[in-house]
Amino acid sequence: MLSRTALLSVQRPLGVLAMRSASAAGSGDQVARRERPEHPGKVRLGFIPEEWFQFFYNKTGVTGPYTFGVGLLTYLCSKEIYVMEHEYYSGLSLAIMAIVAVKKLGPTVAAWTDKEIDRIENEWKSGREEELQNLAEAIEAEKKEQWRAEGALLLMDAKKENIALQLEAAFRERAMNVYTEVKRRLDYQVECRHIERRINQKHMVNWIVNNVLGSITPQQEKETLDKCIADLSALAVRAK
Structure with missing residues (x-):
């Protein structure tokens, strides 16, 4: 055997x-x-x-x-x-069937599974690329917001400087108003002093004139008038 x-x-x-x-x-x-x-x-x-x-x-x-x-x-x-009992032949039959299935159906199933794997991989890849694109857009948006925040800070500094200039202008305007008012009051006081002095001078002159006129007698006035006429006659003779 x-x-x-x-x-x-x-x-x-x-x-x-x-x-x-x-x-x-x-x-x-x-x-x-x-x-x-x-x-x-x-x-x-x-x-x-x-x-x-x-x-x-x-x-x-x-x-x-x-x-x-x-x-x-x-x-x-x-x-x-x-x-070698009946299970051996069953296993042998199953092995032959498995080999035939692998040989006949293997390429078709392999091609289908490869396509499915490629499809799933492409979906994952597209999803990953889309996620990366979204993240990149989010990063760009965040950078733009940071730039806007920096611009807001610059705008705030400009507003503070503008307010400081306005306060300075208001201070200068009020200082000028104070100067004008003080000068006007001082000018008023000076004018008052001048008027008071002129009035005193006029009053003194009038008082002196009145006293002088009051102290001159008619006789003295006549003598003075005659003397003036004589002096004028002498000057006239000399002029000739």
Whole structure:
């Protein structure tokens, strides 16, 4: 039923493999280091590291890993360690269906999901850009409001300066009014003094004249008049 060669390859004692590994340690390490893959993260069959294949290649040849895998699977199935009951075939059928679905429907679903992802990403991107635009506009509006606030402060300073100038003008106007009123009152007092002096002078002159006129007798007046006529006659003679 099963290949004897496969069974023998699987049931080979582990001690023989250990002896072969020890005997080939010196040269095998050099070969392994020389043939070590440049990319240690590379895998085969989706989950087996490349280093394992290289190790088996160096120890058993190129067909060693595949022979080991087939022999191990044959051993597990022949010894009924892995029992193939109805669930195994159900799982095998489901695996085949899954593979077929992935192969047939995978590209279509992948394209649809890619489109959905692109659409969602574009929506998020557009929303983010719109939010950034709104934030930028808000920043510009805030800067404009700050500029307006600075202008309001300048306007307030200008109003304060204008009020100070108005107060200065009112102060100067009132000071001029005070000067005018004081000067007018002083001029009035000076004029009063002048009038009083003129009146006193006129009264004194009249008093003196009246007293002088009152002290002159008619005889003295006649003598004075005659003397004046004589003086005028003498002056007339001299003038001739």
